[in-house]
Amino acid sequence: xxxxNHMNSTIxxxxxxxxxxxxxxxxxxxxxxxxxxxxxxxDNLSQFxxxxxxxxRLRVLVPAFFVPMAISGIAVAFLDSGAPGFWLRAVxxxxxxxxILIRIVGTVPINSATLTWKADAPPxxxxxxxxxxxxFHIVGVxxxxxxxxxxxxxxxxxxxxx
Numbered sequence: 001x002x003x004x005n006h007m008n009s010t011i012x013x014x015x016x017x018x019x020x021x022x023x024x025x026x027x028x029x030x031x032x033x034x035x036x037x038x039x040x041x042x043d044n045l046s047q048f049x050x051x052x053x054x055x056x057r058l059r060v061l062v063p064a065f066f067v068p069m070a071i072s073g074i075a076v077a078f079l080d081s082g083a084p085g086f087w088l089r090a091v092x093x094x095x096x097x098x099x100i101l102i103r104i105v106g107t108v109p110i111n112s113a114t115l116t117w118k119a120d121a122p123p124x125x126x127x128x129x130x131x132x133x134x135x136f137h138i139v140g141v142x143x144x145x146x147x148x149x150x151x152x153x154x155x156x157x158x159x160x161x162x
Contacts (some may be wrong), residue, residue: 014155020069025148055111077120085154092150099143106136
């Protein structure tokens with residue numbers, strides 16, 4: 001009976017992990033391919049204001065999904081280290097680490113700077129600075145999408161064997 005309870009608790013943890021990983025992957029994907037790409041149709045001032053508004057909201061929203069994803073992903077990897085799909089989880093955690101590094105190096109600095117810029121007098125090269133940071137962002141998008149796919153596949157393998 002103890003083994004079945006352990007299996008049930010790790011499945012619940014897996015579901016929590018998949019929820020947060022899927023939401024984060026979706027947020028990143030929609031921001032990059034939907035909002036960011038669509039904002040190019042706006043004039044510069046509107047683009048600038050939209051970016052500032054998004055940064056203000058996303059600096060709360062993204063950690064609200066990332067932190068539970070990271071904690072539950074690490075926990076389920078350790079608790080279920082003997083289950084099928086462990087290596088997929090390990091690679092998923094590595095992909096998540098890549099996402100974190102990309103955010104720290106590539107996007108957090110520009111997002112923080114963006115909030116200090118004045119809408120009526122932004123730096124002359126603000127678009128170039130943002131475009132340079134976006135080169136990192138696309139890798140981050142696909143890194144977190146890969147993380148979600150790996151976590152999902154690991155859980156599917158575990159359930160297929162159970």
